[in-house]
Amino acid sequence: MSMQAAAYGRLGQDPRSISTTSGKPMTTVSLAVAIGGPDDPALWLGIVAFGKVAEDLMRHGKGDLVSVSGRVQRNAWTTTSGEKREQLQIVADSLISSRTVRPSGGKRRQAEPTSQHRPAAGAQHEPDAALPF
Template sequence: MAMAWLAVPLPCNSAEDGQATFWLCVLAFGKQAEALTKHVKGDIISVAGNMQMSHWTAKDGSRQQGYQILADSVISARTAQPGRKRSQPPEDYDQPPPDEIDF
């Protein structure tokens, strides 16, 4: 089993730069988990699977919700980016993922 956070840029009129980052938790099993663990922050991937909403109680007692994808397929969508080493994330995704979530 492997878990990762996937940053999805979305248009947002209220954001200063016109974009907001939507975070999705990706859960993968078996060969798809192996494929997911080969990627590092900033890699571009394509994930297909079933999306579901999860609810939990945060440490402060508030009720939270989030989305997760149970991955059926994890495919690399890497593209050549001149001047960027593989281990460096693109500048677009410098926001941290949400706090740890217990599903």
């Protein structure tokens, strides 16, 4: 049984593109999610995406507001200094950008969902630094 989740927050750094051994596009990034009050620290989630969702995520940068949904997994690893780390991660099957776009008509509109894709397993990623909301 897998747990599904949706999260909305700011990207902690520019997304990082990785090619899988099968050549499929994969993107990782961290997401700062506001939990509690304005003085409470952000909850950092790892985001991993594959295929079309990965390509869409690469069009974003540090600080962009996005909403992702997908399967939740726990990711554990050991740093090069031997420290054990753990992070919750969402394997994204959809991404919605909160960016607005200016079509050729010059009118502002809300961006539409960028893709729907069911990915496979993922990889970990650590945040660069906390972002204010």
